[in-house]
Amino acid sequence: xVQLVExxxxxxxxxxSLKHSCEGSGFAFSVYFMAWFRQAPGKERxxxxxxxxxxxxxxxxxxxxxxxxSMDKAxxxxxLQMNNLKxxxxxxxxCAADLTDAGHWRRFSDFRVRGQGTQVTVS
Numbered sequence: 073x074v075q076l077v078e079x080x081x082x083x084x085x086x087x088x089s090l091k092h093s094c095e096g097s098g099f100a101f102s103v104y105f106m107a108w109f110r111q112a113p114g115k116e117r118x119x120x121x122x123x124x125x126x127x128x129x130x131x132x133x134x135x136x137x138x139x140x141x142s143m144d145k146a147x148x149x150x151x152l153q154m155n156n157l158k159x160x161x162x163x164x165x166x167c168a169a170d171l172t173d174a175g176h177w178r179r180f181s182d183f184r185v186r187g188q189g190t191q192v193t194v195s
Contacts, residue, residue: 074098074185076167081190084157088194092152094167094187104169106143106150109180110192112163119178120165121152130174134160157194164189 168183
């Protein structure tokens with residue numbers, strides 16, 4: 073069964089930290105591009121961070137210097153460490169996976185494997 077299961081959402085005050093985890097199963101995790109997206113209330117879903125199987129990372133400008141994406145292939149986990157959180161980071165955060173690369177990862181609709189989402193609220 074192909075799936076992604078996220079954990080790690082929650083509520084924090086501005087300036088706080090959270091760490092997402094996403095576990096993949098049912099597909100060749102070690103060769104996939106893994107990404108995190110988020111959707112704020114009333115806004116379109118946007119790409120946040122991505123990591124390729126070779127370790128290449130990509131971030132949207134608004135999170136550079138604050139968020140770090142990483143993966144543990146042996147455990148089939150991808151992480152998103154979020155520091156210095158801001159109210160504009162609030163939304164549902166989604167994990168996604170597909171055979172793409174750091175040059176073509178910004179559209180959620182292009183990812184065939186998607187998690188169910190986890191809520192992040194920053195006040």
